[in-house]
Amino acid sequence: MLTVTCPVCGAQGDETDFHGGGQAHVRRPATHDPSNISDEEQRDYLFIRHNPKGLHFERWRCDRGCGKWFHAARDTVTMEFKAFYGITELPPEELMKQAKGPWAEYFAKAIKARAKA
Incomplete structure (x- = not known):
């Protein structure tokens, strides 16, 4: 059984008290006009x-x-679970540095952008 804690309201329970929504940090295409988006x-x-x-x-x-x-x-x-964080937030920096594969590239860009701000 997985124990989940909501970072917004603090509610805690097993995974049946929450709803999994798939992969995080999925970016929509820059335009909402399907004719301006490639098939890929x-x-x-x-x-x-x-x-x-x-x-x-x-x-x-x-x-x-x-x-x-x-x-x-x-x-x-x-x-x-290593961390819970808000929908508009990035994960803790130590987890971003541990990320591998496509996550590593995504979070490396996020860390650079955060440093520039």
Whole structure:
């Protein structure tokens, strides 16, 4: 059983008290006009997801308390949650540095952007 904690309202419970929403940090194409999006961009947005062994970043919804969406960092090998954080936030920096594969590239850009701000 997974124990989940909502970072918004503090509600805590097992995974049946929350709703998993798939991969976190999925970016929509820059335009909402489908005629200006390549087939590859549309395919990637709708269907292509990371499925790493190890650290993974997911979306969850608090069905037990506030009803808000939030992000969670979870190890897919041990099933242990490493962090919970708001939907508009990035994960803790130590987790971004541990990220591998496509996550590493995504968070490296985020760390650079944060440093410039």
